[in-house]
Amino acid sequence: MTQDRRAAPALMRATSRATSIRVEALTGTIGAELFDVHLGAVAEDDDLLAEVRRLLLQYRVIFFRDQDITRAEHVAFARRFGELEDHPVVGSHPDHPGLVQIYKTPESPPERNENSWHTDATWRDVPPMGCVLRCVECPPVGGDTMWVDMVEAYRQLPEDIKAKIEPLRARHGIEASFGAAMPIEKRLALKEKYPDAEHPVVRTHPETGEKILFVNGSFTTHFVNYNTPANVRFGLDKAPGSTQLLSYLVSQANIPEYQVRFRWRKNSVAFWDNRSTQHYAVMDYPPCHRKMERAAIVGDRPF
Numbered sequence: 001m002t003q004d005r006r007a008a009p010a011l012m013r014a015t016s017r018a019t020s021i022r023v024e025a026l027t028g029t030i031g032a033e034l035f036d037v038h039l040g041a042v043a044e045d046d047d048l049l050a051e052v053r054r055l056l057l058q059y060r061v062i063f064f065r066d067q068d069i070t071r072a073e074h075v076a077f078a079r080r081f082g083e084l085e086d087h088p089v090v091g092s093h094p095d096h097p098g099l100v101q102i103y104k105t106p107e108s109p110p111e112r113n114e115n116s117w118h119t120d121a122t123w124r125d126v127p128p129m130g131c132v133l134r135c136v137e138c139p140p141v142g143g144d145t146m147w148v149d150m151v152e153a154y155r156q157l158p159e160d161i162k163a164k165i166e167p168l169r170a171r172h173g174i175e176a177s178f179g180a181a182m183p184i185e186k187r188l189a190l191k192e193k194y195p196d197a198e199h200p201v202v203r204t205h206p207e208t209g210e211k212i213l214f215v216n217g218s219f220t221t222h223f224v225n226y227n228t229p230a231n232v233r234f235g236l237d238k239a240p241g242s243t244q245l246l247s248y249l250v251s252q253a254n255i256p257e258y259q260v261r262f263r264w265r266k267n268s269v270a271f272w273d274n275r276s277t278q279h280y281a282v283m284d285y286p287p288c289h290r291k292m293e294r295a296a297i298v299g300d301r302p303f
């Protein structure tokens with residue numbers, strides 16, 4: 001299923017065909033807010049569930065307001081899309097495994113991992129297919145999250161770049177992000193437990209068949225198969241060839257035409273397709289509290 005939203009303006013503000021869910025697109029590219037829907041009910045209704053999945057694939061990130069749901073309901077909703085996974089560094093709720101607590105308080109350590117464009121956990125061989133994030137406590141102002149459409153980022157690349165990156169594969173690691181502030185022994189232990197993953201630079205969406213630019217500035221460290229005779233005459237060619245190309249690709253996430261920005265309220269929920277997007281949590285609120293709970297749904301191996 002590939003839909004060009006700009007070719008279908010009726011979809012900008014519509015009631016879903018199959019259910020009573022009302023849909024409002026938030027940009028011409030990515031993101032929609034869904035109304036008249038309660039996630040507790042979706043988890044129990046196969047038609048609603050199928051419609052939410054369809055809208056997720058179409059808009060890549062979908063938003064729900066006023067979801068006064070319990071943690072068990074949050075988990076139950078996400079579980080309808082697959083198994084959940086914990087995070088090796090950010091802890092989960094003690095009574096709800098799989099519900100990762102992204103809590104920032106004035107006392108939080110200064111490390112910041114979320115305010116950098118990233119697709120969650122690409123350092124895994126099998127990164128999550130999607131994440132369901134609920135706002136438990138908001139700062140009075142600020143703390144928005146942004147998402148970027150990496151299908152659109154791929155689609156709009158110049159054709160010669162598309163041809164050049166088609167065969168490339170890249171390394172993704174946890175060490176230089178979540179491990180960076182750790183003492184060396186702890187960092188090496190983290191890397192041993194979660195060795196680097198290798199993924200195609202252009203992945204294919206397993207459900208829609210769309211091509212996705214799949215490198216990100218937080219976890220992608222280098223191309224693993226760039227330095228071939230076709231690209232490198234002398235050692236001198238290596239750095240400008242591969243480093244500048246990777247940095248150019250990573251920078252595509254900065255293009256506002258591919259982005260949506262969401263202002264949180266307590267009990268707002270975002271559900272994003274982690275295969276086709278990156279996100280960035282804007283840290284303009286410290287020293288206030290911001291408490292988010294995230295269920296990451298196990299995905300499949302990128303191809």
Ligand code: SIN
Nearest residue numbers: 102114120145281292
């Ligand atoms: C994340 O990076 O997965 C969390 C985003 C957020 O806290 O807004």
